[in-house]
Amino acid sequence: MISWNNNALRDVLKEVDYAEEIYKCIQCGMCAGSCPLRHHMDYPPRKIFALLRTGNIDLVLNSKSIFLCTSCYSCIVRCPRGIHVMDIMHGLAHYAIKMGKISRKNTATFGQEFWKQIYKRGRVDEKDLSRRYFFSDGIVQGIKNALSMADMGIIMLLHGRMKLLPEKPIKGIKQLRIMLDKAEQESRR
Amino acid sequence: MKYFLYWGCSLEASGANYLKSLKPVCELLGMEFEEIDDWNCCGASVSYAGARDLSIRVLNARNLALAEMQGGYDIIAPCSSCYIQLIRTNHELREDEKLKEKVNSILREAGLTYNGTVNVRHIVDVLYNDVGIDRIKQKVTRPLSGLKVAGYVGCQSVRPYGEYDSKERPRVQDEILKALGAEPVKFPKKMQCCGSGIFLPEMELCMGLVKDILEDAIAHEAKIVSTVCPMCAMNLELYQGRINQLYNTNIQIPIVYLTQLMAVAFGLDLKEGAFLHMNYIPPEYVIKPILMQGGDSK
Ligand code: SF4
Ligand code: SF4
Numbered sequence: 001m002i003s004w005n006n007n008a009l010r011d012v013l014k015e016v017d018y019a020e021e022i023y024k025c026i027q028c029g030m031c032a033g034s035c036p037l038r039h040h041m042d043y044p045p046r047k048i049f050a051l052l053r054t055g056n057i058d059l060v061l062n063s064k065s066i067f068l069c070t071s072c073y074s075c076i077v078r079c080p081r082g083i084h085v086m087d088i089m090h091g092l093a094h095y096a097i098k099m100g101k102i103s104r105k106n107t108a109t110f111g112q113e114f115w116k117q118i119y120k121r122g123r124v125d126e127k128d129l130s131r132r133y134f135f136s137d138g139i140v141q142g143i144k145n146a147l148s149m150a151d152m153g154i155i156m157l158l159h160g161r162m163k164l165l166p167e168k169p170i171k172g173i174k175q176l177r178i179m180l181d182k183a184e185q186e187s188r189r
Numbered sequence: 190m191k192y193f194l195y196w197g198c199s200l201e202a203s204g205a206n207y208l209k210s211l212k213p214v215c216e217l218l219g220m221e222f223e224e225i226d227d228w229n230c231c232g233a234s235v236s237y238a239g240a241r242d243l244s245i246r247v248l249n250a251r252n253l254a255l256a257e258m259q260g261g262y263d264i265i266a267p268c269s270s271c272y273i274q275l276i277r278t279n280h281e282l283r284e285d286e287k288l289k290e291k292v293n294s295i296l297r298e299a300g301l302t303y304n305g306t307v308n309v310r311h312i313v314d315v316l317y318n319d320v321g322i323d324r325i326k327q328k329v330t331r332p333l334s335g336l337k338v339a340g341y342v343g344c345q346s347v348r349p350y351g352e353y354d355s356k357e358r359p360r361v362q363d364e365i366l367k368a369l370g371a372e373p374v375k376f377p378k379k380m381q382c383c384g385s386g387i388f389l390p391e392m393e394l395c396m397g398l399v400k401d402i403l404e405d406a407i408a409h410e411a412k413i414v415s416t417v418c419p420m421c422a423m424n425l426e427l428y429q430g431r432i433n434q435l436y437n438t439n440i441q442i443p444i445v446y447l448t449q450l451m452a453v454a455f456g457l458d459l460k461e462g463a464f465l466h467m468n469y470i471p472p473e474y475v476i477k478p479i480l481m482q483g484g485d486s487k
Contacts, residue, residue, distance in 0.1 A: 068387070070234075106390035110235060114239070127202070156203060180248070183243045183246075187243045
């Protein structure tokens, strides 16, 4: 059962959407067999939930598994207990980033940049997204990263599949930000 | 038949050939589109890094509210990620009064409300259920006879709701392919995820997923892969060279959108209607021989 002395677990239950559902888990393993990147995960979702229940929060937040969810929805379809497995994995990744525990830096950066674009413009500009993603470690590493992907960018450009003009913010960007700020506040309650 | 077409961010860029081929095809089938004025991004599948669930629901509820206010037509989302985010939000708001009230209290900050009256549809759903196989067949002037196609479904267009097709054994895309005269092949990895939104940052790992999917399609004699999602298309197509380098394989198979094959079968121009020249791996070398058999290669 929930040990309320365990502050770390209590925080997870508060900060991670749907986390209270881990107490419904019967450890059947249906989810674990469903993750496309399961062979690269240190702990499958089933194990993640067991670790949480026994208070091993650090192991969970430092695990790379929580960043390797491809959002394939298989677990949602298959979990016999109707647990929002995917959403808990996403929420754990979000919380881990917030706590500065970032086991997969690329994926964390990419996702954060994606959200920043939405907050900034209301839409995502793929080319600006990749630029910011590649340059998140500073200019030197950025040029190296971008060059390593240059062949891709050139292929896309040649085939007319990259927009040349920067994306402008949507008209309602101010209101959108007000809404997103309020949603963020509400989530914390 | 009037709809909102919510094409989303990637159909303006990396998935441009999807949007460009979809428009003339749907027009030919008698569909009319409007844009949701001032729509915003759906959050796709990686926003969770920066946002909690409620923020992502609000993001999508804004689009639903705008659509409701602007006429309330069904929203067609051709991108599976947009589709899943919109339809999920719609489901949750329709089923959970408390959530609806909470989201509406946030929408009201911008003078919006959502009553839950708009339907969200995938393009494949609309093609199959509103337009129908008969009508699609009627429009075929250049049947794709003998073209062996792997109709790749992936994840987010049928999971988790199975709104218009089976979650584990989908067949709707294959039915449409058959209506075009093509031969859909059976391949077990039809539903295996391609890595979706984390492909770019987890490229090394996700290339293995794509390799398995493509090798499976090729082993089952597919000459071309058809997709209905810009993320799937990009992940399956753009990295084939790198996969071959990494695994010492020799994979080369064109990846097209279902709508591009429809454009070809409907007799539209290969360039101006099907936009085949925008694909990275030229599909023409597979498609032209098929058309030549029918005496038409324009
Ligand atoms: S499928 Fe559901 S019940 Fe089974 S282990 Fe996973 S989360 Fe637990
Ligand atoms: S959605 Fe995520 S957690 Fe669920 S099966 Fe897919 S990869 Fe695993």
